[in-house]
Amino acid sequence: MDEHKTRISLPARMQKLGPEDACVVQIYGGDLGKRYSITSELTVGRDAINSIVLDMDNVSRRHARFFIEEDVGYVEDLGSTNGTFINDQDIQSRQQLRNGDLIKVGGAIFKFISGGNVEGLYHEEIYRMTIIDGLTQVHNKRYFMDFLEREMARCARYGGALALAIFDIDRFKSLNDTYGHLAGDHVLHRMAQLVAKRIRREELFARYGGEEFALVLPETSLDRAKHLGEEIRALVEEETFLFDGEEIKTTLSMGIASMVGEVEPLEFIKLADEALYEAKGSGRNRVVAHASLQGD
Numbered sequence: 001m002d003e004h005k006t007r008i009s010l011p012a013r014m015q016k017l018g019p020e021d022a023c024v025v026q027i028y029g030g031d032l033g034k035r036y037s038i039t040s041e042l043t044v045g046r047d048a049i050n051s052i053v054l055d056m057d058n059v060s061r062r063h064a065r066f067f068i069e070e071d072v073g074y075v076e077d078l079g080s081t082n083g084t085f086i087n088d089q090d091i092q093s094r095q096q097l098r099n100g101d102l103i104k105v106g107g108a109i110f111k112f113i114s115g116g117n118v119e120g121l122y123h124e125e126i127y128r129m130t131i132i133d134g135l136t137q138v139h140n141k142r143y144f145m146d147f148l149e150r151e152m153a154r155c156a157r158y159g160g161a162l163a164l165a166i167f168d169i170d171r172f173k174s175l176n177d178t179y180g181h182l183a184g185d186h187v188l189h190r191m192a193q194l195v196a197k198r199i200r201r202e203e204l205f206a207r208y209g210g211e212e213f214a215l216v217l218p219e220t221s222l223d224r225a226k227h228l229g230e231e232i233r234a235l236v237e238e239e240t241f242l243f244d245g246e247e248i249k250t251t252l253s254m255g256i257a258s259m260v261g262e263v264e265p266l267e268f269i270k271l272a273d274e275a276l277y278e279a280k281g282s283g284r285n286r287v288v289a290h291a292s293l294q295g296d
Helices: 118-129 141-158 172-179 181-196 222-238 265-281
Strands: 022-028 035-037 041-045 064-069 072-077 084-086 089-091 094-096 102-105 108-114 162-169 204-209 212-218 240-243 246-249 252-260 287-289
Touching (some): 022 118, 064 102, 108 118, 141 265, 181 204, 181 240, 181 246
Antiparallel strands (some): 064 072, 162 212, 162 252, 240 246
C-alpha cells in the first residue's frame, strides 16, 4: 500500500464489532454503572436464568436480548408485556444499535457503547452518570447543588440578580396509579425534553428528585423568572403526553424566589419551596413568585 495514500475510516455506525467492542451500561434503575459486554448474547428479564436480571414487576420473565450478528449490535424484544424502547421508540422485533443508543426495559435504562475504545467510553459514561439523571437526561441534584452554590457566590460577590425555580408535576402519584409507572417515567422524560429546549446555555435545568425539578437562572429578575415560569407551565399544560395509545394530560406547579446579597443555599431553596407549596395550596397549575431574599 502506498504510504502516502489517505487512510479511509468508516463512520462508527459502519464499523464492524469485535468480541470486546460492544457493551451496555445500566444508567437508570438497579445496578447503576454496571457494564455488560456483548460477546455473543445477553438476555434481559425477571427470571434468574437471564444474563441481566431485573427484579421489576414491569419486566417480563424473558424481556429482551442484546446480541452481535455479522459484527453488528442488535437488541430484540422477546414478546414482552410492556415492550422495549430505543431512544423512546417502541421496537416491534429486533433493531440495530448505534453507539450512544438508550434502551429502556421496564424501569431500567441501558446505554449501548461500541467502537474501538470501549474502555475509555465506559469511563466517560461513568463520569457522566455522576452529573446527569439517567431517566430524564438532564442534570441531577448533585450537579444542581454545585452549580447553585457557585452562582450564589458569584451573585454575592459581583451583585446582579439570581432566580431559583422549583416545580413538580401535579398529582403525579395519581398519574402513576392510573396509567402505570412506565407512563409516569415517559411523562417525566418528555416533560424534561420540552423544558430543556427553553433553557439558555448559562442557565441550569436539573431533576431535583422524583417528579421535582429545578431551574437556576443567573442574571434574571423575579419578573423575568416568573414570565419564563408561565411559559413553561403553559407549555406543559398544552402538551398531550401519548403513551401506549393513552393520551395523558398533566400540569405543573412552580415556586420562584430571587436572591440579592449573601444567603445560604438551603435558605434560598427553602424560599422557592415555600412558593411551590403556595402554588399547590392555591389550586395547582400555577406559578408563585416570592419577593427577593436579601442577605446580610
